[in-house]
Amino acid sequence: MKHVDEYRDAEAVARLAGAIAAATTRPWTIMEICGGQTHAIMRFGLDQLLPREITLVHGPGCPVCVTPEAYIDKALEIAAMPSVIFCSFGDMLRVPGARGDLLGVKARGGDIRIVYSPLDAVEIARANPGREVVFFAVGFETTAPANAMAAHKARSEGVKNFSLLVSQVLVPPAMEALLSAPDTRVQGFLAAGHVCTIMGTEAYGPIAARYRVPVVITGFEPVDILAGILACVQALEEDRHEAINMYARMVRPEGNLPARTLIDEVFEIADREWRGLGVLPSSGLALRPAYSALDAERRFGAAENAATAPSICISGDILRGVCSPLQCPAFGGACTPEHPLGVTMVSSEGACAAYYRYRGATRLAGD
Amino acid sequence: MSESRNVICPTPASETEVVQMAHGGGGRLMNALIETVIRPAFANPLLDQRHDGAVFEAGGARLAFTTDSYVVKPLFFPGGDIGSLAVNGTVNDLAMCGAEPLYLSAAFIIEEGFPIVDLRRVVASMEDAARRASVSFVTGDTKVVDRGKGDALFINTAGVGTVRAKSLVGPAAVKPGDVLILSGDLGRHGIAIMAAREGLAFETAIASDCAPLWSPVRRLIEAGIEVHCLRDLTRGGLASALIEIAEAAACAIKLDETTIPVQPEVRAACELLGLDPLYVANEGRFVAFVAEADVVRALDLLAGDDVSAGAAVIGRVTAEERGAVAIRGAYGAIRRLTMLSGEQLPRIC
Structure with missing residues (x-):
C-alpha cells in the first residue's frame, strides 16, 4: 500500500521506540488530542512499546463523544418526523441521547440515511423536493470545510428544503480548557495532524508558550505517532515549550487557505457546549446570519438541555485525560459497547471503546 | 478535582425492544438475539452443537x-x-x-x-x-x-x-496445540460488496472470493488429516468466527498478524473505509484447526486446490485464558480480538 507501508515499517517503529526510551529520563504525561490517534495507539499496541515513564492520556478529540446530549435529542426529535429525511455520518447513529438513539428511530420507521459527505445530503434534498432534508453537521475543524461547502451549495443553488443541525467544535479552545483545569495531568500534547492540515499551525505556538507545554503536530500512522511522542519527550526533557510540526508532509503553517476561507464565509466563532466538558467560550462554530435560513434549529426549534441523571460513569474525566478507562468502576462490567453508560464507550473513536475493543473487558497481562 | 469541572455525561442503556440492523451483523447483538430469543424456544441437543x-x-x-x-x-x-x-x-x-x-x-x-x-x-x-x-x-x-x-x-x-469426516468436527474437538490454517487471503467479498454498493472505484477491481469449499475440505479428510474444527469466515469475518470457537471450546487462540494474508488492494480499501480486514466477510475462505503433526501435509494438500492455494498457518490453540483470542502485531505488541457489537457492513449476505 503506497504511502502507508513506509509509516508502518516495523524497523522504523522499533528504532523510534528505542530512541524514545533513550531520550526519557523522567516520568512524563502526554495527551494525544485526537480519537483517531487513540484508536491507532491501541490497535497497534504502541503504548506497549513505550518506557514505563511515559503515560499517554487520551483527549477529547472524538466528535461523536463531545456532541452534547441536547443535540442528540434534537436529532432524534427531527429524525422521527415523517416529513424529514435525516442524514448523518454513520458513527452518530449509535450515540444515545436521553430518549434512545438514531438507530432506534430508524428501526421504528424514521427515514435516516448514512452519508459519506454532506454534499450527498444536498443531492438527496434536491431529489426529494417534498421532504425536509436535515444534515447532522458535527465534528471538528476537519468536517467543517465539507459542511460549509454543503451550506454554500444549498444557498447558492436555492435548495430550500435543506438544513444543518450544527454542533461544530474547535480543538485549540478545548486544549486551553484542559490546561486551565486545576487537576490537569497533561505535560505535553500531540495535536491532531488533520486538523492542522486545514487550519494550519499558528494557534499552537501561543498555547505552548502560555501554558509552558510542548505541542507536537502529529500524524496517525505508527511511525508518525512515535515520531510525535519522541519530539514531545525531547522537548519536555530539554524544557522547551514550543509548537513542533512533525506532520510536515501534510501540514503547512497556513493550512488549507481555500478551506479556511470557505469555513469563514459560512461559519462564525461561537460558544459551544462539549459533552463531558461543559460550555467552553469561543470553542465552536455557528452559521453566520447570511446562512441562518439553513439552520435546522430555526426550522425545528432550538436544542435544549435536559437534566442529566447522576451516573457511575467517569467519561467526563476520561475526556479530559484525568482518568484512564481502566480506572472506571463500570468499565467492561456495567459499561460495554452494547450497554454504554458514557459516550467514550459509544463512539468507535472513544477511549473506552478503543480499550474495550483491543484489550477486552479485562486487562491483559502487563496492563 | 474541582466540583464545577466534574461534568459527567451519562447515557441511558441502549434500547433493544425492536430489532435493529446490528442484530443481523454477526456480532454480539446477533448472538444475544439467538441466545435469548431463538435458541431457548427450540432448545435440543443437536441445536446446542x-x-x-x-x-x-x-x-x-x-x-x-x-x-x-x-x-x-x-x-x-x-x-x-x-x-x-x-x-x-x-x-x-x-x-x-x-x-x-x-x-x-x-x-x-x-x-x-x-x-x-x-x-x-x-x-x-x-x-x-x-x-x-x-x-x-x-x-x-x-x-x-x-x-x-x-x-x-x-x-x-x-x-x-x-x-465424510471419521471423527467429530466442531468446537468440541478443538485441543490445545492445534494449529490454525487459513485457506487464503481475507476480506475480498465484503469489500467487493461495499464497493459495488457505495459506487467506490479502486485502482484494481476487487472481486468476491465466493467459492464452494467442499473440494479442499475433502482433500484434508480423504488424506486422513486430523481436522478438529472447520469454520467458514462469513459475517463478522475471521475474528468473530475465532472468538465464537474459542468461547465454545473454552480455549485460547493466539494469532500472528504478519502471517494473515490480505491483498494490498483490500488492505487499502479497508484503510479508506475504516474497516478491519479481520472482521470483513468472506464467502470462500475457511479456517481449519489441525493437529500439529499433520500441518505440513495439510498445507501441501490445500496448496493443490485453486480455492485454497494461498493457505497459511496463522496461529495456534493454547490452554491459557479460556475464550480469549489474542493477536501479535508486526511490532510485537499484543491486542485482544473482541466481538464487534453489530456489523461493519449492513446486510452483507
Missing part, C-alpha cells in the same frame, strides 16, 4: 443439515451474485461439518415488479454454482410480495450432505 449445521444419524447414514437466507445488496457484484452466494453459502456450511454436500432446496421471496430477466440470470447462476459444487436442487418454493414489502429478491437455501 452451535455449529454451522446439525450433524445426526438417520436411517444408518450420518447426515449434515443446514439452512441460510440471502439478502445481499446489490444482487450482482464483482465475483458473484445472490445466486452463487445462495449455493456456496449453504454448500460451505455443510463442508464445515465435514460433510459432502448433496441436495439443496431453494425458496424465493420476490417483490412485485422484479424483472424476470434478472430472475433468469440469478437462477442460471445458481445452476452454474450447483454444478461446480456437484449438488442438485431437488425442491423449492416461490412467493411474491407486494411492491415495497420486500427488497427485490430474497433467497433461502437449505442443504443436506453425508458426513
Whole structure:
C-alpha cells in the first residue's frame, strides 16, 4: 500500500521506540488530542512499546463523544418526523441521547440515511423536493470545510428544503480548557495532524508558550505517532515549550487557505457546549446570519438541555485525560459497547471503546 | 478535582425492544438475539452443537443439515451474485461439518415488479454454482410480495450432505496445540460488496472470493488429516468466527498478524473505509484447526486446490485464558480480538 507501508515499517517503529526510551529520563504525561490517534495507539499496541515513564492520556478529540446530549435529542426529535429525511455520518447513529438513539428511530420507521459527505445530503434534498432534508453537521475543524461547502451549495443553488443541525467544535479552545483545569495531568500534547492540515499551525505556538507545554503536530500512522511522542519527550526533557510540526508532509503553517476561507464565509466563532466538558467560550462554530435560513434549529426549534441523571460513569474525566478507562468502576462490567453508560464507550473513536475493543473487558497481562 | 469541572455525561442503556440492523451483523447483538430469543424456544441437543449445521444419524447414514437466507445488496457484484452466494453459502456450511454436500432446496421471496430477466440470470447462476459444487436442487418454493414489502429478491437455501469426516468436527474437538490454517487471503467479498454498493472505484477491481469449499475440505479428510474444527469466515469475518470457537471450546487462540494474508488492494480499501480486514466477510475462505503433526501435509494438500492455494498457518490453540483470542502485531505488541457489537457492513449476505 503506497504511502502507508513506509509509516508502518516495523524497523522504523522499533528504532523510534528505542530512541524514545533513550531520550526519557523522567516520568512524563502526554495527551494525544485526537480519537483517531487513540484508536491507532491501541490497535497497534504502541503504548506497549513505550518506557514505563511515559503515560499517554487520551483527549477529547472524538466528535461523536463531545456532541452534547441536547443535540442528540434534537436529532432524534427531527429524525422521527415523517416529513424529514435525516442524514448523518454513520458513527452518530449509535450515540444515545436521553430518549434512545438514531438507530432506534430508524428501526421504528424514521427515514435516516448514512452519508459519506454532506454534499450527498444536498443531492438527496434536491431529489426529494417534498421532504425536509436535515444534515447532522458535527465534528471538528476537519468536517467543517465539507459542511460549509454543503451550506454554500444549498444557498447558492436555492435548495430550500435543506438544513444543518450544527454542533461544530474547535480543538485549540478545548486544549486551553484542559490546561486551565486545576487537576490537569497533561505535560505535553500531540495535536491532531488533520486538523492542522486545514487550519494550519499558528494557534499552537501561543498555547505552548502560555501554558509552558510542548505541542507536537502529529500524524496517525505508527511511525508518525512515535515520531510525535519522541519530539514531545525531547522537548519536555530539554524544557522547551514550543509548537513542533512533525506532520510536515501534510501540514503547512497556513493550512488549507481555500478551506479556511470557505469555513469563514459560512461559519462564525461561537460558544459551544462539549459533552463531558461543559460550555467552553469561543470553542465552536455557528452559521453566520447570511446562512441562518439553513439552520435546522430555526426550522425545528432550538436544542435544549435536559437534566442529566447522576451516573457511575467517569467519561467526563476520561475526556479530559484525568482518568484512564481502566480506572472506571463500570468499565467492561456495567459499561460495554452494547450497554454504554458514557459516550467514550459509544463512539468507535472513544477511549473506552478503543480499550474495550483491543484489550477486552479485562486487562491483559502487563496492563 | 474541582466540583464545577466534574461534568459527567451519562447515557441511558441502549434500547433493544425492536430489532435493529446490528442484530443481523454477526456480532454480539446477533448472538444475544439467538441466545435469548431463538435458541431457548427450540432448545435440543443437536441445536446446542452451535455449529454451522446439525450433524445426526438417520436411517444408518450420518447426515449434515443446514439452512441460510440471502439478502445481499446489490444482487450482482464483482465475483458473484445472490445466486452463487445462495449455493456456496449453504454448500460451505455443510463442508464445515465435514460433510459432502448433496441436495439443496431453494425458496424465493420476490417483490412485485422484479424483472424476470434478472430472475433468469440469478437462477442460471445458481445452476452454474450447483454444478461446480456437484449438488442438485431437488425442491423449492416461490412467493411474491407486494411492491415495497420486500427488497427485490430474497433467497433461502437449505442443504443436506453425508458426513465424510471419521471423527467429530466442531468446537468440541478443538485441543490445545492445534494449529490454525487459513485457506487464503481475507476480506475480498465484503469489500467487493461495499464497493459495488457505495459506487467506490479502486485502482484494481476487487472481486468476491465466493467459492464452494467442499473440494479442499475433502482433500484434508480423504488424506486422513486430523481436522478438529472447520469454520467458514462469513459475517463478522475471521475474528468473530475465532472468538465464537474459542468461547465454545473454552480455549485460547493466539494469532500472528504478519502471517494473515490480505491483498494490498483490500488492505487499502479497508484503510479508506475504516474497516478491519479481520472482521470483513468472506464467502470462500475457511479456517481449519489441525493437529500439529499433520500441518505440513495439510498445507501441501490445500496448496493443490485453486480455492485454497494461498493457505497459511496463522496461529495456534493454547490452554491459557479460556475464550480469549489474542493477536501479535508486526511490532510485537499484543491486542485482544473482541466481538464487534453489530456489523461493519449492513446486510452483507
